Amino acid sequence: MFAEVDGRRVHYRVTGTGPPVVLLHGLGRSLEDWEPLRAALPGYRLLAIDLAGFGHSHPLPEPRLDSLAGHVMRTLDALDVTRAVHVVGNSLGGAVAMRLAADNPDRVASLALANSAGFGRRVTWALRVLDLPLLWRLLLRPDERTARSTELSLFYDPAFATPERVALAHELSQRPEAARTLRRVAAGLGSIRGVHPGWRRDLLMAMARLGIPTLVAWGTHDRILPAGHLINAAAALPQAHTHLFSRTGHMPQIERAEQFAALLTRFWDGLEAGPPPDTAASSRTPPAVLTTGLGDGWDHRELNRHR
Template structure:
């Protein structure tokens, strides 16, 4: 197993490298991955949308091939880094912000802090809509266990990938190798712990940041699509109902027999769904 991140580009943002892919021409789309993940989680959708959009995928600071921040890694810090990345990439107008898991919360934070950057939100099994989260992430808030649990190991990487997908066929050797390569970066464990502890405790996701963020996003009244996989083991599908109650103008869609990453397990359907959402009629498929 070759433990290396797949080839990608790099931009220098505030003196730090940010690993990214930028392709295509047209309306700008920004794809944001989840905690401990990389831009590879959006590879298929990136390629599909780049046929007629300008698509930017990026490793968030301290993830994959992007350098860590000097300050603690928090949701506002990641959102600010994405804003800097967009500036470095020459994005001057609003973009469609698409985020999976923690990436959804980063997209919402960016829209809340800089509304002029957001044309719409697509929130994919997004953090921010409930207290419940997988036990594995809650354990990382327990200091004596955290370092032990974050030691890179092929068996741990395989088990983590298996928890993400409903269909085990998606747990490929290439995905396991990418996960291990990202976990073996010298700063990876520190960044993960900073984020986990800023977002939650062993009891679950903290309510304070969720309430403030959702109030702010709801007030923006941005076009928003919230999608979920009904077999998500990381953030339960029940969060979709809460999301639609907190963002009453949002559209919603539930993918059947799908885990935490519909953009991978249902790549073609996901791409078609967001294209309909972004169309002039703005109507995605019914939930």
């Protein structure tokens, strides 16, 4: 389905009934990344949006983090979604979700951030080199081998880089302005040195002040944004719930769809139940990092090496 927002086409998909949940994808991706989670998460009205300039949505003149978040909010207005929503964001979508919450706290009931940008400097070299003037054109040139390599980098289990996902990634990479939009967004967030500290610091300070209920989840084997960023997230947002998925890459919503859906449901159910009786005592103790199945040789200290 499509809506017109500020004179630009926005691609979105709505399914289900219940409390509204907005799903925001990562850099260079599309709303298709939420399909496995959608099937595993009944009982909610799920609204997945192609961010401006990605998927099948038209680009913005200035694709910055704040403009992307503002465009999502205006899309919600255009779709008559006026009550506070749960927002789930992956990678870039997590940073957009935080910016959306910081700018419109009364419109966001909670945040769930999966392998989210914004919690550390380290990022894959493939995004750092987009800062180089000529090389980015070569790296972002539409090519099936590049699409397959990119898909493989997103998952711990290569079986998730299916021919269908590779074909979709190749198709979307051929859209006019796709490469330029990706590069411009990436350049606003980081450089050859890694993710810029300024916007991260300002955004996390705003989030800490607001205290919006937040869940941060990560995969142990993320090759895009390393799992050590989860420690940074727990330090920056001490009241956030954190969760670490074993043998999982950059997209737990695909690779661990059922477990992620169960995690979200428990998180949202806990919000409806309200705070524990001794709120003051609980506020002094930040939630612990939860782990699932880490008895597979994964050393928890490894997180510290990848911050």
